[in-house]
Amino acid sequence: MKNIRLYIAVLFSTVILGGSVAEAQTTQPQQKKGWSKKAKGAAIGGAGGAVAGRVIGGGTKGTIIGAAAGTAAGGAIGRKKDRKKDPARYEQYADREK
Numbered sequence: 724m725k726n727i728r729l730y731i732a733v734l735f736s737t738v739i740l741g742g743s744v745a746e747a748q749t750t751q752p753q754q755k756k757g758w759s760k761k762a763k764g765a766a767i768g769g770a771g772g773a774v775a776g777r778v779i780g781g782g783t784k785g786t787i788i789g790a791a792a793g794t795a796a797g798g799a800i801g802r803k804k805d806r807k808k809d810p811a812r813y814e815q816y817a818d819r820e821k
Contacts, residue, residue, distance in 0.1 A: 760808070761801035768797020 758766075769790045776789015806813045 759801065760804040761798050764797035764799075764801025764804070765794045766797070768800070769794035772796070 770793070772793015773786050773790035775793070776785040776787070779785060780788065
């Protein structure tokens with residue numbers, strides 16, 4: 724019985740101290756960054772491709788192929804949208820010779 728009380732006390736103190744340390748480290752409120760258009764396109768494309776692959780292919784193999792194709796297509800379309808939104812960011816990676 725004493726061991727259980729000791730374990731509970733140690734667990735409780737760890738939770739309390741751990742919470743105060745994590746709170747002390749955040750000095751400014753962090754703004755949440757949303758998903759990029761590439762990430763959204765890949766996620767939506769992968770889900771849509773998996774459903775389409777399941778319907779067309781009828782099995783696990785069709786689902787996997789559809790998900791892979793949808794992810795690639797959705798990611799490519801989203802990347803194109805990201806490049807259009809912020810071209811300077813992508814041009815710095817293309818100009819590696821400088």
